Amino acid sequence: MDWNPSNGSFCFPTSASEFSMNSPKICFSSSNGDDFGGDDSVLCVPGSKLVSAGFKEITCKDDCVIFVNSGGGALKGHTTQVNIESDSYFQGGDVLRTEECIIDGGDYASLYQSARFGNFSYRFKGLSSGDYYIDLHFAEIVNTNGPKGMRVFDVFVQEEKVLSELDIYAVVGANKPLQMVDARIHVEEDGILVVRFEEIRGSPSICGICIRRASTLPAPKPNLECPVCNNCSTKIEFSPSQRTTRTMKPNAKYEKKIQELQSQCQLKTDECYEAWMSLTAANEQLEKLRMELDHKLFKSESLVQAMDQQTMKLKNVCYSYECDKKLWAKSISDLEEKVKIMKQEHFQLSQDAKRCAGSIPDLNKMISAVEALVVQSEHFKLLYNEEQAKRKKLYNEIQETKGNIRVFCRCRPLSKEEVSSGCVTTVDFDAAKDGELGLLTGGSTKKTFKFDRVFTPRDDQADVFANASPLVMSVLDGYNVCIFAYGQTGTGKTFTMEGTEKNRGVNYRTLKELFTVAEERRETNSYNISVSVLEVYNEQIRDLLNASPATKKLEVRQAAEGVHHVPGIVEADVRDIKEVWDVLQAGSNSRAVGSNNVNEHSSRSHCLLCINVRAKNLMSGECTKSKLWLVDLAGSERLAKTDAQGERLKEAQNINKSLSALGDVISALATKSSHIPYRFETNLHPFEKSNLLLFFI
């Protein structure tokens, strides 16, 4: 290691190998001459140096050509010898500034508080051709907390590398100046000098560039006469005075002295080398230790982080544990409460069980008694069914005894019109109670008629129905029943069968009675009741419950002897009397009505209400099917009396024809003829094998 008194710098080999290599000298220096341990391998130009101190005017006198403050403004020196220009000549890059104090910043500390960084270069023009020195000023003002290697770059001057892999922070740390001085370069005839920065890692940065004119003397050549270090072949420099002394012809005395000095120097050099080697080894050891320490630090930081995470997790677990604990505590207390209640219930149940166990003998007795009762009830049920069947049989026998065909006569009161026109009644009701009706003919002669019952004008609808209702029971027992209203026009057939809303007739009352009895027998029987309403008009059958007129002609079909049905007819299921009334109204409204000179609203058709009853005895399982026909016949007017013509005449003829056929059937039934002419040419034959009740009106 040599001391250079002209610029106060130390020159020494950067590695052990350089002690033996004949390589260019690479120098470090500090402004105060102190040695510092930076990495010198970055210097590429012989004679250039790294200086870990700020710029001092004394080092740059009248030879300065251009000095730019990169990223900053112009700076005035103390002695005004140096004029530092504001940032110019650059191409690209950005500006960096800091307010941080630059330690050991020299005469222009603010020079190092600004920098140009990024992708940039400097292009100086108009320089006269020749040799120059270039000084580059650096400071790490961004990467203040390390680590090394964040900003590494090369610097080229005239495309010749002057700095290789420079890491400012690695050399001097943050906010400290670093100079590369005395790089000798050449400017061609074009007068252009280019300084280029090339990134390796991070962005290059520069604080200032100083171009100084080099002396016209050629660059110092290696002095072949310089003594060479025996160990590393490094040439040893001498000061001019020393050189003068060296050139003098030494006399013998001095030669001896010189030899002694040289041997001492050699000894010192050897010592120096050994010291350097041990220093290098110590440095390597230190570096290893530092790396280990870094590694340990990194590990400890990782451990701290892991510990923090574990602590966090533990906290969460603790929190959820606390929540769960509360929840469980509540659940446990609830359960305890429930267990307490259950224990009480259990105790209660045990008590009950004990009592029950005590009453088991009584219970067994009761079970035996119940079983006996069940057997008895089965027996009674059997007896009841037998009795029921007998009762039904007897009841219907009574009805038959009364006559399978019963004829009642009802006389209506004279209407207001009849009274006002002077009409008087010619009927004698004296023997009405005995079923006899007397007709006064020719004033004195009295003709008597015998009926099953005669209803006088004073008898109301309820009286009439009272005689029909027993037959209703027969329908529910599975017998067919047929009730006709027969008589001349205007005599009260429709009134008797349909009645009015306030004074309802046989139809409505019969159905009401049916539902009442069915409800009374609910425990033992189930009934399904449906209703059809037909009209026979001019020998045509019309279904009065079918809103849309039938496309096919409806006809009476004989299913068996005395059993008839009309295929395709609507059978409306009715569940209560309200539904029945709606059905009856619908049928009544659809009926063909005309007027003749006897009755203003004369029914011009036979109206047949058929009630189908399907019964099931719930105890015996016996099922029956029966029908109740309620028929309001068309008026049997005498053609001459009604003065009918045209359509009316045809209607009347049809009505009379069918009534006459009906008369034949009734007559055959009454005389118990072997042949009953059910199949006749008219469509009026609803009374199958049934009890028959006629109202002659």
Ligand SMILES: Nc1ncnc2c1ncn2[C@@H]1O[C@H](COP(=O)(O)OP(=O)(O)OP(=O)(O)O)[C@@H](O)[C@H]1O
């Ligand atoms: N018992 C009665 N009490 C009071 N008014 C009655 C009675 N019977 C019938 N009438 C009345 O006599 C008139 C004719 O009765 P209804 O229309 O029932 O006769 P009809 O025999 O059905 O006639 P048609 O054969 O022409 O249809 C009606 O106004 C009716 O209210």
